[in-house]
Amino acid sequence: MSDWQSNRKQSAPAAEEPLRVVSLFTGCGGLDLGFEAAGCETIAAVDNDFEACKTLRHNRPEWNVFEGDICDYNPSMRGVDIVIGGPPCQGFSSAGKGDPNDPRNFLWKEYMRVVERLKPRAMVLENVSALTHKKNGDHLTGIMSGLEAQGYQFAYGVLNAADFGVPQARRRLVVIGLREGKPSLPEPTHARKHVTVRDAIADIDGEFDEDWSHTPPKHAAHVAERWSELGPGETDPNYRRARLDPDKPATTIRAGGGYGPKGNHLAGFHPPIHPFQPRQLTVREAARLQSFPDTWILKGSKTAQGRQIGNAVPVKLAEAIAHQVVGLLRAAEGRIAANEEATA
Numbered sequence: 001m002s003d004w005q006s007n008r009k010q011s012a013p014a015a016e017e018p019l020r021v022v023s024l025f026t027g028c029g030g031l032d033l034g035f036e037a038a039g040c041e042t043i044a045a046v047d048n049d050f051e052a053c054k055t056l057r058h059n060r061p062e063w064n065v066f067e068g069d070i071c072d073y074n075p076s077m078r079g080v081d082i083v084i085g086g087p088p089c090q091g092f093s094s095a096g097k098g099d100p101n102d103p104r105n106f107l108w109k110e111y112m113r114v115v116e117r118l119k120p121r122a123m124v125l126e127n128v129s130a131l132t133h134k135k136n137g138d139h140l141t142g143i144m145s146g147l148e149a150q151g152y153q154f155a156y157g158v159l160n161a162a163d164f165g166v167p168q169a170r171r172r173l174v175v176i177g178l179r180e181g182k183p184s185l186p187e188p189t190h191a192r193k194h195v196t197v198r199d200a201i202a203d204i205d206g207e208f209d210e211d212w213s214h215t216p217p218k219h220a221a222h223v224a225e226r227w228s229e230l231g232p233g234e235t236d237p238n239y240r241r242a243r244l245d246p247d248k249p250a251t252t253i254r255a256g257g258g259y260g261p262k263g264n265h266l267a268g269f270h271p272p273i274h275p276f277q278p279r280q281l282t283v284r285e286a287a288r289l290q291s292f293p294d295t296w297i298l299k300g301s302k303t304a305q306g307r308q309i310g311n312a313v314p315v316k317l318a319e320a321i322a323h324q325v326v327g328l329l330r331a332a333e334g335r336i337a338a339n340e341e342a343t344a
């Protein structure tokens with residue numbers, strides 16, 4: 001496993017109990033893998049996509065996966081340290097049609113309802129940066145006033161995954177809420193030296209492997225021929241798809257959709273064009289660009305796998321967020337212990 005990919009549980013503090021995480025809108029678990037790497041334990045995961053749940057159960061059979069609508073999720077466990085989750089973003093996203101009345105736009109209210117039930121010490125909410133746009137302002141204000149009403153202080157901002165060692169430019173809104181003190185966002189670790197597409201996928205040549213989500217895409221000969229002539233970063237005008245520049249982080253990997261030659265919207269997985277070959281990326285290559293470990297097996301159809309990967313929080317970004325939150329919670333524990341000692 002390369003340095004820029006996530007290593008499981010690499011920094012779990014040996015002497016401390018793992019912090020307990022409830023994960024909402026878990027998808028294929030990008031955010032969770034980051035928290036796991038920071039020494040946390042996922043005690044429940046919720047998603048209504050059966051193929052994403054299949055991926056979770058395959059890779060982490062020990063996780064308690066609730067497969068269903070979050071509206072029907074009424075947990076009552078105690079001692080939850082952190083609630084994490086990225087509510088659906090299609091309605092906010094500048095990549096989608098952005099329908100303000102899309103019912104998925106309001107699922108953050110379900111996230112806040114679960115936070116209110118579980119009263120975790122901290123919460124992390126991730127979403128597209130477009131949630132900070134004026135037209136989506138009521139949602140962000142709603143989240144912030146909900147947190148205040150529940151006694152959380154919070155910090156929020158847009159982070160670029162590339163600044164955290166992810167070989168991809170991907171800007172995401174991150175909100176961290178904390179009951180015990182004032183939170184802050186993680187500082188970039190790789191702002192001066194980004195990991196590139198070449199670093200991430202150049203070694204994946206050779207055999208295609210369906211079980212590893214590395215299946216050969218089918219393109220018409222004339223399309224492949226046109227793509228073979230594209231330079232790094234150049235866009236194919238017909239399909240509006242760019243060829244990746246091997247010496248930069250990738251452009252944002254999206255969950256699905258793309259454009260046909262007449263500007264028509266296409267269903268399915270339509271990632272960028274490979275930097276060295278005249279074909280689109282495979283799901284595995286896209287997973288690498290999302291900094292998923294090679295051992296994370298994706299389940300479901302190719303479209304479903306692409307959706308899971310394109311929807312995910314890059315694991316390396318998740319890891320930076322998780323380390324920040326764990327650090328804040330451990331510091332708060334230290335302050336409480338010191339106060340108790342002083343007053344004993």
Ligand SMILES: C[S@@+](CC[C@H](N)C(=O)[O-])C[C@H]1O[C@@H](n2cnc3c(N)ncnc32)[C@H](O)[C@@H]1O
Nearest residue numbers: 025027028029030031047048049069070312313
């Ligand atoms: C942006 S993705 C989350 C990705 C995840 N945070 C990760 O890092 O892999 C949003 C997820 O919400 C799920 N979802 C959408 N509506 C839902 C609902 N009503 N109840 C439960 N899950 C839902 C989708 O299936 C999708 O997996």
